[in-house]
Amino acid sequence: MTSTINPETLSGERIEELQQIAGDHMFMHAAQTNDWRGNLKIYVKGDGVWVETADGQRHLDAMAGLWYKSAGYGRTEIADAVYAQMTAIDSAPSGGSTLPQIELAGKVAELYPDHGARSFFVSGGSEAVETAVKMAKKYSILNGKAGAFKVISRRYSYHGGTAMAVSLGGNPAADPMGPLMPGAIHVTNWNSYRLPYAGDPVDVAIKCANEFEEVIKHQGADTVAAMIAEPISAAFGIQVPPAEYWQRLREIADRYNVVLIADEVITGFGRTGEWFAPTNWGVQADITSVAKAITSGYAPLGAAIATKKIADAFVGGPNETFKHLITFGGHPIAAAAALANLNIFERDDLVGNSKRMGAYLYEQLQSLYSHKIVGDVRGGLGLLAAVELVADRGSKTPFPAEAGLAKKLPKLLFDRNIVSFRAGDLISLCPPLSINKGEIDFIVAAIDSALDELESDLGI
Ligand SMILES: Cc1ncc(COP(=O)(O)O)c(C=O)c1O
Numbered sequence: 001m002t003s004t005i006n007p008e009t010l011s012g013e014r015i016e017e018l019q020q021i022a023g024d025h026m027f028m029h030a031a032q033t034n035d036w037r038g039n040l041k042i043y044v045k046g047d048g049v050w051v052e053t054a055d056g057q058r059h060l061d062a063m064a065g066l067w068y069k070s071a072g073y074g075r076t077e078i079a080d081a082v083y084a085q086m087t088a089i090d091s092a093p094s095g096g097s098t099l100p101q102i103e104l105a106g107k108v109a110e111l112y113p114d115h116g117a118r119s120f121f122v123s124g125g126s127e128a129v130e131t132a133v134k135m136a137k138k139y140s141i142l143n144g145k146a147g148a149f150k151v152i153s154r155r156y157s158y159h160g161g162t163a164m165a166v167s168l169g170g171n172p173a174a175d176p177m178g179p180l181m182p183g184a185i186h187v188t189n190w191n192s193y194r195l196p197y198a199g200d201p202v203d204v205a206i207k208c209a210n211e212f213e214e215v216i217k218h219q220g221a222d223t224v225a226a227m228i229a230e231p232i233s234a235a236f237g238i239q240v241p242p243a244e245y246w247q248r249l250r251e252i253a254d255r256y257n258v259v260l261i262a263d264e265v266i267t268g269f270g271r272t273g274e275w276f277a278p279t280n281w282g283v284q285a286d287i288t289s290v291a292k293a294i295t296s297g298y299a300p301l302g303a304a305i306a307t308k309k310i311a312d313a314f315v316g317g318p319n320e321t322f323k324h325l326i327t328f329g330g331h332p333i334a335a336a337a338a339l340a341n342l343n344i345f346e347r348d349d350l351v352g353n354s355k356r357m358g359a360y361l362y363e364q365l366q367s368l369y370s371h372k373i374v375g376d377v378r379g380g381l382g383l384l385a386a387v388e389l390v391a392d393r394g395s396k397t398p399f400p401a402e403a404g405l406a407k408k409l410p411k412l413l414f415d416r417n418i419v420s421f422r423a424g425d426l427i428s429l430c431p432p433l434s435i436n437k438g439e440i441d442f443i444v445a446a447i448d449s450a451l452d453e454l455e456s457d458l459g460i
Pocket of ligand 1: 067124158265266291
């Protein structure tokens with residue numbers, strides 16, 4: 001059986017058949033089979049911010065796939081680049097490389113604030129995080145800290161689905177996996193809506209950052225290899241910190257000789273209106289994990305980008321070699337997709353558009369405060385925003401699970417042709433960076449109307 005490429009040929013009967021196969025034989029990621037069986041959305045076409053299902057429904061993808069479709073759908077020049085590479089040479093024999101891999105390493109260094117940067121290419125975000133942490137540990141050993149194996153991260157963060165990444169992610173209770181990586185230590189995460197401590201937000205942010213220092217002092221700086229954080233935690237609800245937070249993280253990392261890792265799997269490549277998010281705050285991380293937008297999801301690729309200072313420690317003899325290998329890491333097909341993708345970013349100024357349209361989106365979302373159930377509108381740094389719904393705005397009390405928002409809201413939005421993610425108490429917004437004002441207006445109007453219906457359903 002071959003897959004059906006031409007969506008026009010998808011009959012109702014064929015769709016039913018596909019539903020049956022999926023329902024019987026597929027795991028959907030992080031999803032309950034009973035929630036989608038028989039009703040799986042099968043997408044067959046995409047163009048810009050729009051996607052189309054097999055049964056002909058057209059929706060605006062307000063989540064850019066899963067935080068990655070930054071260049072938008074239907075970019076045939078990426079497909080052409082992939083085809084050209086695949087027909088020339090799809091992969092290199094062991095020990096060699098290919099044109100797009102080399103050119104991509106050069107392009108990333110050109111875009112990265114430290115132009116001496118060196119990239120270790122992998123296949124996705126979790127591998128990028130694993131690679132960054134292993135690199136930080138080995139760097140620490142090479143840098144005179146032989147006993148450094150501990151890594152400090154933040155509660156309620158998300159760093160991926162593999163064992164080490166789950167250990168660093170701050171919510172292991174989400175799916176208990178038994179003992180996690182030894183040496184994973186968690187500190188308080190930044191939360192702009194429900195400040196973790198009383199006080200002025202900037203002081204509280206600095207206090208949160210200082211928790212990294214307290215752990216380092218308590219554990220002993222010689223035992224700590226790295227500290228890792230997402231510049232804006234999407235998993236924790238699009239939490240944009242004040243500039244002082246990352247500036248303080250940088251100071252602590254420098255003072256104690258600890259590697260600072262920015263997990264930019266979501267924020268990297270323009271999402272925040274800068275190529276890399278810490279630039280917004282005048283900060284440079286030592287290692288940056290990226291994935292998603294590097295190819296806009298046209299092919300799976302990730303990277304751990306090391307500054308020259310870090311990377312140079314690995315240039316020497318056998319002892320300095322970074323003995324880390326991922327067979328398909330930086331696959332030439334994916335590298336070709338990344339180059340064509342980043343070419344679109346530069347040609348169409350998608351990073352500038354992210355800044356401009358991000359400001360517009362954030363401004364338009366403010367109108368939603370007319371709904372009593374809107375507790376907080378977050379964002380303001382590029383095209384990453386969230387609307388948090390609460391049962392009581394004054395006390396910021398969340399809706400009880402029985403209110404059923406987690407199921408109701410995605411449906412209300414879908415009925416208004418918006419694809420959202422994890423809509424529930426929180427409507428996250430992460431549209432393609434190519435979005436325009438009219439499309440943003442469409443999203444905001446759809447949310448407005450969905451909230452009207454939700455409020456009347458809840459009797460508010
Ligand atoms: C900040 C962050 N790090 C790492 C990952 C893991 O990336 P992947 O799912 O490509 O393995 C994600 C995924 O959403 C992420 O948001």
